[in-house]
Amino acid sequence: MITQEKYRTRVKELLANNSVKMVIGYKQGSTADRRRPLFVRSFEEADELVLDSNCIGNLAGYLVTEGLLSDEKRVGIFLRPEGIRSINILAAESQLNTEQIIIFGFDTSGREVKALQGEQAGDFSGLIDSLKEKPPEKSSDALLYRIDQMNTEERFAFWKDEFSRCIKCYACRQACPMCYCRRCIVDSNQPQWINTSSHTLGNFEWNIVRAFHLAGRCVGCGNCDRACPVNIPLRFINARMAQEVFESFDHYAGTSQTQEPVLASFNKDDSETFIL
Amino acid sequence: MTRILFSDKLDNCIARWRAAGLTVFGPVKTDTLSSYAAIEQASDFDFESVLPDRSIKDLFFPQTEPMLRYTIKKRAIETEDFTPPNGKRIIFGARPCDASGLAIDDSLFGWDYKDEYWIQRRNESVIVSIACTKADDFCLCSSLNLAPDSSTGSDVLLRPLENNNGWVVEELTDRGREAFLAIAELLQDGSDPIAPIADVPEKFDLDTCVAWLQNPENFESKFWKEISMRCIGCGSCTYLCPTCHCFDIQDEGDTYSGIRRKNWDSCSFALFTMHTSGHNPRATQSARWRQRIMHKFNYFPGTFSVNSCSGCGRCSRQCPVDMGITETLQKISTLQP
Ligand code: SF4
Ligand code: SF4
Ligand code: SF4
Ligand code: SF4
Numbered sequence: 001m002i003t004q005e006k007y008r009t010r011v012k013e014l015l016a017n018n019s020v021k022m023v024i025g026y027k028q029g030s031t032a033d034r035r036r037p038l039f040v041r042s043f044e045e046a047d048e049l050v051l052d053s054n055c056i057g058n059l060a061g062y063l064v065t066e067g068l069l070s071d072e073k074r075v076g077i078f079l080r081p082e083g084i085r086s087i088n089i090l091a092a093e094s095q096l097n098t099e100q101i102i103i104f105g106f107d108t109s110g111r112e113v114k115a116l117q118g119e120q121a122g123d124f125s126g127l128i129d130s131l132k133e134k135p136p137e138k139s140s141d142a143l144l145y146r147i148d149q150m151n152t153e154e155r156f157a158f159w160k161d162e163f164s165r166c167i168k169c170y171a172c173r174q175a176c177p178m179c180y181c182r183r184c185i186v187d188s189n190q191p192q193w194i195n196t197s198s199h200t201l202g203n204f205e206w207n208i209v210r211a212f213h214l215a216g217r218c219v220g221c222g223n224c225d226r227a228c229p230v231n232i233p234l235r236f237i238n239a240r241m242a243q244e245v246f247e248s249f250d251h252y253a254g255t256s257q258t259q260e261p262v263l264a265s266f267n268k269d270d271s272e273t274f275i276l
Numbered sequence: 277m278t279r280i281l282f283s284d285k286l287d288n289c290i291a292r293w294r295a296a297g298l299t300v301f302g303p304v305k306t307d308t309l310s311s312y313a314a315i316e317q318a319s320d321f322d323f324e325s326v327l328p329d330r331s332i333k334d335l336f337f338p339q340t341e342p343m344l345r346y347t348i349k350k351r352a353i354e355t356e357d358f359t360p361p362n363g364k365r366i367i368f369g370a371r372p373c374d375a376s377g378l379a380i381d382d383s384l385f386g387w388d389y390k391d392e393y394w395i396q397r398r399n400e401s402v403i404v405s406i407a408c409t410k411a412d413d414f415c416l417c418s419s420l421n422l423a424p425d426s427s428t429g430s431d432v433l434l435r436p437l438e439n440n441n442g443w444v445v446e447e448l449t450d451r452g453r454e455a456f457l458a459i460a461e462l463l464q465d466g467s468d469p470i471a472p473i474a475d476v477p478e479k480f481d482l483d484t485c486v487a488w489l490q491n492p493e494n495f496e497s498k499f500w501k502e503i504s505m506r507c508i509g510c511g512s513c514t515y516l517c518p519t520c521h522c523f524d525i526q527d528e529g530d531t532y533s534g535i536r537r538k539n540w541d542s543c544s545f546a547l548f549t550m551h552t553s554g555h556n557p558r559a560t561q562s563a564r565w566r567q568r569i570m571h572k573f574n575y576f577p578g579t580f581s582v583n584s585c586s587g588c589g590r591c592s593r594q595c596p597v598d599m600g601i602t603e604t605l606q607k608i609s610t611l612q613p
Contacts, residue, residue: 029598031413036598037506057597061508066560165309167339167540171510175596187547189526196526197340197537227596229329229512231308 003115004051007078007104011046014076020102023076024062026055037062040076051078053108058221060086061177064095076102081116081131082221084124085254086177089217091121092259095180098122125256132252144236159237163203165230168196172234173210175227178217185209211237216245216262219254248272277465281434282442285462286318296458298402299365301335303328312367312374321369326412327588331518332374333381335367336397339515340539343525347533360393366402366455372426372433373417375405376586377518379429383580384521393538402455405430406443411474414589416602418476422587425473432456435470444470479602480609482573482583487613489574495566499611503604504565506597511542513591513600514568519584522548543567569604 007025014020027038027048035054039062040046060083063069079087084105091098098121105116105124118124150158170186173179186194186206194209195202218238225235245251248271251262281289290300304313305322311330315321322328342358378398385394407425408415417423427433431452434443445463447453456463488494514520524541527534541548544565549558558564576584585601592600 030592030600030603034598039505062506065508162308167515169511169515169542170545171512171596174508174510192526192528195528196524197528197539199340202340223596227508227510227512229516229594231329 003106003113004049006115007051007106008046008049010104011040011049011076012043014102015041015043015046019074020076021071021073022068023049023078023102023104024059025049025076025078025104026051026057026059051106051113053113055106055108055113056080056222057226058083058086058177058219058223060090061175061180061223063087063101064090064177064180069096069100072100074100074102076104078104078106080106080108080221081124081127082219082254083177084116084121085128085219086221087121088128088254088257088259089178089219090180091257092254093261098257121257128252128255132255141236143233144239147236159207160200160204162232163207164200165232166198166203166207167230168198168202168206169229170206171227171229172224175223176214177221177223178214178219179210207232207234207237211241212263214238215241216249216251217253218242277467279445279463280437280442280466280468281445281459281463283318284441285459286321288462289459290315290318292458292462293366293455296455297364298455299363301365301367302369303371312370323369323406326408326410326415327371327373327590329516329590329594331516331588331590332367332370332378333518333521335401336378336394337381337385337521337523337540340537341393343536343538345533345535346527346529348531360396362396362400364400364402366404368404370403370405370430371408371588372405372424372428372430373415373422373586373588374518375403375429376417376422376426377429377588378403380519380580380582380584380586381521382429383582384576387580402431402451403429404432404434404452404455406434406436408474409436409471411476412589412593414593414600414602415474415476415587416479416589417587419479419482419602419605420583420585420587421482423473424476435473438469438471440471442468444468480605482605482609484613485605485608486573486577488608488611489570491613494611494613495570499607500566501560501562503607504562504599507544507561507565507599508597509544509546509561509564510596511544512594512596514542514544515540516590516594517585518588518590519572519586543571565599565604569601569608572601573605 011023023040025038025040026035027050029036033054035050037059038048059077084103087101090096102119107114107116194205220239222235228234245262249262293300300315301312302315302321304320305325310322310325310328312328312332312335344358345356347354385391427448431449433446436443447456522541524539526539527536529535550556572584592602
């Protein structure tokens, strides 16, 4: 509540002195627990802002769709630490200029929603470094633990069964702030690299290609997993990729705006002696 | 006196229907998802959920379906058609909104071009709906001239008994009567009271909305952008919708042989209207959301005299950013036409 009030006031301040054209936050949704994205442009809208532990969606993707930042005006945005990391990646990949972004950082891990110190992406580097120091949690989830214990065949069978439900809606992609490609590989049909059909092959092609493209880029915000209308536990695929990348290359996605993409950089100390 | 099917007879019914050559389908729930699927025994049915996550459309119009196999030889192209797998079936426990959804799409798939896949499956399926005694906040059938006990699209309508131990049987079509002839001796006469149907409050006045949508000036209204700014174009509203019916035709294979398939497509996708030149007449997500609403409540009824929405509420229940038909129409109903 305190953080919410503080941020409402700050949003109004920034709007009043024209420092931002819009602030992207959350408001009450259609059921008690639902929060939905809110685009604040007026004081009335600022009063609708809600900040509590139900504010879980990563809003960063809105910054890079439909040219929101193309007029070079500044935009405020409510972000959890993962969201801030996704901003860093978007900046590192030249998708946005962080000077245009005012961050309302918050953390919902404790009992009360906590405001994070800072407003510019760079202000949070200490915080993000401290997150990196925590080893990625291996088996915090019972299902992830079960998957970890499986042998290759069992794991293949598990994912085959999960992917069999995929309906190729690409909601996972649309919900992901890192999936900003103007033309996704699945949208390309000359040649058709990836089958659009949701048969076994098409579903594997899609989900595996996406997992690889997110290796070292996924920040674990869970947007994909929550958006999937057929409840495929996508978070495990990306969490596992993040873990592999961390162990093999000491790479934690989104630490800074100058971080090199792990799959596009080579270091002579890398455990692999080649790059793809 | 009414005819009653008691729940404890359901396994016997399933056996009779199978003996009569029908495959039995119904609402099924797993750990991960609920949908309409083939069942083995009465205990496989899920009659508890308000409605399955996936719509009944899956059984008539699957996400992907082969249409033909092609082979290109030196001087000739050979094609070989796939016919939809045939087989009679009974779908027991359909929700009235899903059954209405089928009736809505019948008009489209049986229009100028007869979609043989859809039509064959429709002709071979008996739809036995159960009137809803439960609803959630997202259900909106009553705002769309339908109700929790609508019989549209059903061959038989069942009304749950107050004791929750069976259903009163209303046979509506010859196909339904034929299927129930096979179980005639398992039905009993009785006067057990039926349970009240679910209370689904009317959420908007449809006629007011339609009038607004029909006014050409509102096509460019600021409203569209405001209402759909948060839409991420994920398409899951259209893929879970029982009445959304758009599809794409894709050839999969190499230059010399392959399979032509019919796959779902969605007006929520930017690619849906993208021209080869790169120009996109629906350049923004709000234009796509407008299309979805216009199509369902203006264009489709203009052609077929029925709305392309049966009020199941899946689009709103599922939307990752909490949008949906209800909110949009509720707002429209407050605007000046
Ligand atoms: S892949 Fe999923 S968890 Fe990872 S950044 Fe994208 S939406 Fe978030
Ligand atoms: S959101 Fe789920 S169903 Fe849709 S494409 Fe992604 S994995 Fe498949
Ligand atoms: S309205 Fe919701 S479910 Fe439909 S495309 Fe937009 S974000 Fe996805
Ligand atoms: S538009 Fe929404 S409420 Fe209407 S039939 Fe489709 S999913 Fe159901």
